[in-house]
Amino acid sequence: MDCPKCQANMEEHRIGTLHGGVMVDRCTKCYGMWFDIGEAERLKDKWMSDYIDSGDPSVGRKQNKIRDVNCPRCGKTMEKLNDPVQRHIQYEACEEHGMYFDAGEFTDYKYETLMDIFRDFVSLVR
Numbered sequence: 633m634d635c636p637k638c639q640a641n642m643e644e645h646r647i648g649t650l651h652g653g654v655m656v657d658r659c660t661k662c663y664g665m666w667f668d669i670g671e672a673e674r675l676k677d678k679w680m681s682d683y684i685d686s687g688d689p690s691v692g693r694k695q696n697k698i699r700d701v702n703c704p705r706c707g708k709t710m711e712k713l714n715d716p717v718q719r720h721i722q723y724e725a726c727e728e729h730g731m732y733f734d735a736g737e738f739t740d741y742k743y744e745t746l747m748d749i750f751r752d753f754v755s756l757v758r
């Protein structure tokens with residue numbers, strides 16, 4: 633899969649959680665991260681971003697300005713979403729496939745907040 637922001641190759645990483653492994657695609661160049669919807673929902677208790685979100689936040693901030701991106705799975709333009717509390721965090725989502733985060737954005741997130749927003753978003757479009 634290609635990174636929707638910089639078109640570099642994305643590599644799959646497996647994160648171990650209490651509920652089993654979760655697959656995350658991470659860009660080899662800008663370290664942006666893609667979560668498939670089903671995968672993100674399997675992250676239940678513990679936030680594992682420390683293990684995977686190892687990109688340079690300054691690169692992430694630059695990539696954060698690229699907001700017109702297409703879903704790497706279906707090619708549709710993704711929705712631009714903001715965290716209502718932490719407004720500096722902006723991410724992109726495809727309602728059918730998943731979410732894309734720039735490097736460093738994930739670490740800022742409280743997991744519960746993230747999933748609340750995403751569920752609201754998914755129920756809104758369905």
Ligand SMILES: [Zn+2]
Pocket residue numbers: 635636637638639640659660661662663664
């Ligand atoms: Zn990239």
Ligand SMILES: [Zn+2]
Pocket residue numbers: 703704705706707708726727728729730
């Ligand atoms: Zn899609």
